[in-house]
Amino acid sequence: MKQEGDRKIPKVKNEMIDEEQRNLQVNGKALHMLFCALGPDMYSKMSSCMSAKKVWDTIEPTYEGTNDVKETKIGLINLSYKNLKMQPDENVMKMFDQFSVIVNGLKGFGEVIPEDKLVRKILYSLAESWDV
Incomplete structure (x- = not known):
């Protein structure tokens, strides 16, 4: 998988190995759960993030604090x-x-x-x- 900044460019499905496919699925599920838990205001700020880790790192200080x-x-x-x-x-x-x-x-x-x-x-x- 090639990476450009925050975005990861997926390979063609035939070129992906099983682990990469699983990571994409897990990331998608985690993003979905995080987006469902966020309120409308926070969702609009986070919806452009492509990885669950990026969303989590952004909202963690807001909800849990330093x-x-x-x-x-x-x-x-x-x-x-x-x-x-x-x-x-x-x-x-x-x-x-x-x-x-x-x-x-x-x-x-x-x-x-x-x-x-x-x-x-x-x-x-x-x-x-x-x-x-």
Whole structure:
């Protein structure tokens, strides 16, 4: 496959080897999935990209942020985790929903907390009315 800038010029089908055909198919599927996931504004900006890697490299900083942004987000989520307390006017389900959002946010950034620590955190976060 010959390459000109961002565009790869495909060979005639007879000249392609199986691996090149598979790479083209995989790239096409990945592009399709990425384009389906993008909103209309972002799609119009990315539709001219010919490789899934180029699209991903362009949108990744927008949605995930730079390393500094990721570290800041992790710090804020950790702070929310540490400060989690059940409010007097809050029921258990509402507190657990908030807890789940925080834990899922940490998992999304690759921070996994052992289940026993999660259970203890929930128990310690309950309001005093739950003390036995």
